Amino acid sequence: MTKNRHFEIFLATSPGLEDMLCAEVKLKGFRQPKAVPGGVTLRGGWPEVWRANLWIRGASRVLARIGQFRAEYLNQLEVRAKEVSWGELLRTDVPFRVEVSCSTSRIYHSGAAAERIAKAITETLGVPRSETADIIVRARIENNFCTLSLDTSGDLLHRRGHKEAVNRAPMRETMASLFLRKCGYNGQEPVLDPMCGSGTFVIEAAEVAARLNPGRSRHFAFEHFATFDPEAWEQMRAVKSQRAPEFHFYGSDRDAGAITMSRANAERAGVTAYTTFNQATVSDILPPAGPPGLVILNAPYGTRIGDKKKLSALYRALGQRMLEHFKGWRVGIITTETSLAHATGLPFLPTGAPIPHGGLKVFLFQTDILK
Structure with missing residues (x-):
């Protein structure tokens, strides 16, 4: 070989x-x-x-x-x-x-x-x-x-090398990037996560828009193979395709610690200039100024964080906020619970097959443009 x-x-x-x-x-x-x-x-x-x-x-x-x-x-x-x-x-x-x-x-x-x-x-x-x-x-x-x-990778590739702080039940960066793609995101619109945790969706969206290579901050197992050519590898890594995104990316969370984590992770990823994180409850979020885009979140669910019955009110509040204030936006919600998703009252498109995540099966519930 x-x-x-x-x-x-x-x-x-x-x-x-x-x-x-x-x-x-x-x-x-x-x-x-x-x-x-x-x-x-x-x-x-x-x-x-x-x-x-x-x-x-x-x-x-x-x-x-x-x-x-x-x-x-x-x-x-x-x-x-x-x-x-x-x-x-x-x-x-x-x-x-x-x-x-x-x-x-x-x-x-x-x-x-x-x-x-x-x-x-x-x-x-x-x-x-x-x-x-x-x-x-x-x-x-x-x-x-x-x-x-x-x-050839070594550590799993969701470990980008520039994220230190994580919250409970984090979404892996690799999976977050594919859920963004599944929602039609290609870097050409703003993204908002109203339950941002450690900022994964927001940071991934900003990196895609800025054309930053996901593996830029880490090492790989292939660097220790007999086939490795350090000079050719450095030339490959040196090619820069970075650009300043046309849009901004937003995260909010009711937990102040999550906002601190998200800001620190965004700084290490080099996307602070394109991201904004603010402490806010779901009932307080408003769309940022500018064109509509994508709202995406890894919502809490009964088997993950909290009690299912107590979460229904949270999902209802989220759906009401989306329907009243986010016309023109699309929404993507990741959860294990069909009943919780439908508690939002949002007009979801047909869901696909469940996706394994952390020992559970999650669904992506997404809407078309809200009217």
Whole structure:
């Protein structure tokens, strides 16, 4: 697997958001992306891997497919794993670990499978193995077919590297970016989050409008691969597409601590000039001056924060405020509770399938332009 060879690249996301991720990947200029269960596949080389980690907002991790073969027995798995050109991929001075998932296969013990793959790598290359290593070789054994991948991201990609403070039940940045896209947001309108928490939706919207690369503040696992070219990577990172947004982005929350967190996170992200955070209750919010845009929020729900019965009044107040004061705006609400969403009285469009989030299933309830 040489530096110039093309291979399959897999960008992971939450089930139900694959089409949104595929649309983003296509928009960013990657060739022939394809939505598949759990993510998006495309073909490319290591520059495409680096670019995907640096540019793509909605992916949770980027995997480089390095080997695919049939394996029904542990011995067969070890033999086939030894055929991979590990010396072209891993450095002998950087430890690794193996993580395996097994499904409907003769090889069913993930721990035993991981031991055999790790043995194949150490005997082939002499690279040290460590259970705490940052470099992860991932194997999926499904229907007696093994797919080997290198996790090129390291930390999950929602960890942008410039957000320190988070509130309770935060929305991951990767998921927030795809919900924004699902609501039709493309950086060409203002965004308001009336329950902003730590500011995720507002900051993501501002970054999209400012054309800031989501991975600009962090490091990635691929920087420790044998395939890594530091000079080429620095040239890629140095390309600036930043612009001053035409619109402003707003967050409010009844909790003063949330506003403090949001402002600090916006400053670290470099979008303070385009964002405004104010303490306010839902019943007090008003649309900012200027053109209408998108109201989006990760609303509290009974299984997440607070009691469901007590929340109905909050949702009703939100809906009333939207209907009375936000004509011309669109609204997107993320919640697990259909009954709470409908308590707003807002004219929602048909909802799609639920999206896994924090061990729960959430829905995006969105409106057309309010009239």
